[in-house]
Amino acid sequence: MKSNRILVTCPKGIPPYLKQELASLGYPVVAESIAGVETKGSLADTMALNLLLRTAHRVLCHLSTFPAHDANELYAEVSAIEWEQYLDEHEYLSVHSSVDNPSIDNPLFANVKCKDAIVDRMRKVTGERPNSGAEMSGAVVFLYWKGNECSVYLDTSGEPLAKREYRRIPMKAPMQETLAAAVIMESGWSGDGNFVNPMCGSGTLAIEAALMALNRAPGILRSNFGFMHLKGFVKDDWETVRSKARAGTRKNLSGKIIAADNNPAAVQAARKNAATAGVDNLIEFVVCDFRETPVPEGGGIVMMNPEYGERLGRMHELEFTYKAMGDFLKQKCRGYAGYIFTGNLDLAKKVGLKASRRTPFYNSKIECRLLKYDLYEGSRKKDALKSPDAER
Numbered sequence: 001m002k003s004n005r006i007l008v009t010c011p012k013g014i015p016p017y018l019k020q021e022l023a024s025l026g027y028p029v030v031a032e033s034i035a036g037v038e039t040k041g042s043l044a045d046t047m048a049l050n051l052l053l054r055t056a057h058r059v060l061c062h063l064s065t066f067p068a069h070d071a072n073e074l075y076a077e078v079s080a081i082e083w084e085q086y087l088d089e090h091e092y093l094s095v096h097s098s099v100d101n102p103s104i105d106n107p108l109f110a111n112v113k114c115k116d117a118i119v120d121r122m123r124k125v126t127g128e129r130p131n132s133g134a135e136m137s138g139a140v141v142f143l144y145w146k147g148n149e150c151s152v153y154l155d156t157s158g159e160p161l162a163k164r165e166y167r168r169i170p171m172k173a174p175m176q177e178t179l180a181a182a183v184i185m186e187s188g189w190s191g192d193g194n195f196v197n198p199m200c201g202s203g204t205l206a207i208e209a210a211l212m213a214l215n216r217a218p219g220i221l222r223s224n225f226g227f228m229h230l231k232g233f234v235k236d237d238w239e240t241v242r243s244k245a246r247a248g249t250r251k252n253l254s255g256k257i258i259a260a261d262n263n264p265a266a267v268q269a270a271r272k273n274a275a276t277a278g279v280d281n282l283i284e285f286v287v288c289d290f291r292e293t294p295v296p297e298g299g300g301i302v303m304m305n306p307e308y309g310e311r312l313g314r315m316h317e318l319e320f321t322y323k324a325m326g327d328f329l330k331q332k333c334r335g336y337a338g339y340i341f342t343g344n345l346d347l348a349k350k351v352g353l354k355a356s357r358r359t360p361f362y363n364s365k366i367e368c369r370l371l372k373y374d375l376y377e378g379s380r381k382k383d384a385l386k387s388p389d390a391e392r
């Protein structure tokens, strides 16, 4: 499997950022969909992709695509794949899927059928039947079955890559790490200047900003990936990939990263999560109302992810909060690029500043926007601060 099709999945709307990442790592973009990008590489390449991609959800190695009208056809086709080339009969196996086929009303049935085909073949060829179950801790197979076409992949990630293993205390409504990384990429944050994150919650944005600025691999803390359980995995090769990633990191930042929240428990969680990620020494943590967040001289990025009424917070109070966020940006953040990430455009109108850019994102099923406000120093005709227009 030297130059195989590799499908990298990601949250909806994230492919533009994932493409940038793949290109900068030197991987071609072969195809793109709403929640994934296809590239090419070997099984060994999946180690680097799993370790380094910030916006990816899973790295899937394509094995086979075939027509399947029902579960019996699925079983026959999956049995024909030479699983013994990829799987070890002593490894634990799990199968997960995305199924939209008229003959299947419970996707778990498709998983079981696919798993049976694999383990039956393994028993026939090796004499042993691998243990299997729902945990993604061993070798993982992914089945994509849409209509009458089915594709089977080795899921080299196992658990999704958003699980970086630093967010031990999630608090309420945390942002998914992959989404946070894409949002920060959209802001153009390079590690120069300051990154101010009022309303930090569990600290995801500040921690991802620190990891990006240091060029630290997002997967460096993870001890388990699906590829580790595949035949041919060489631990020394994995250590080489990790060492190479470590060698390319920066130690210090020129600006400051500030994470603030008015909930002391959130700030404590953010601090602990940052410590687990190994970046707590680079972040200043402050318990304060967002209006009092320290904003260092020198400019940079100020980014807020307020509640937006879907999961937390009451609308009426939030209207005042959004207006006050606009005032805070206007009065305290001159010389910065201001960003608000929200899933409620009605509330965004209350900010009272004109956004210079509105980038769509999805927080699971909720359509969101990253709104950019140019907060120019001094006077300037197109200054967002002078516009009487509310966000439309």
Ligand SMILES: C[S@@+](CC[C@H](N)C(=O)[O-])C[C@H]1O[C@@H](n2cnc3c(N)ncnc32)[C@H](O)[C@@H]1O
Binding pocket: 170, 171, 172, 173, 174, 175, 176, 198, 199, 200, 201, 202, 203, 204, 205, 260, 261, 262, 263, 266, 288, 289, 290, 291, 305, 306, 307, 308
């Ligand atoms: C949606 S959560 C942020 C989640 C965060 N991005 C994460 O990944 O964990 C919004 C945060 O705003 C904080 N917050 C609400 N009102 C605030 C205020 N007036 N001043 C400061 N923080 C506030 C809440 O305590 C909560 O932690």
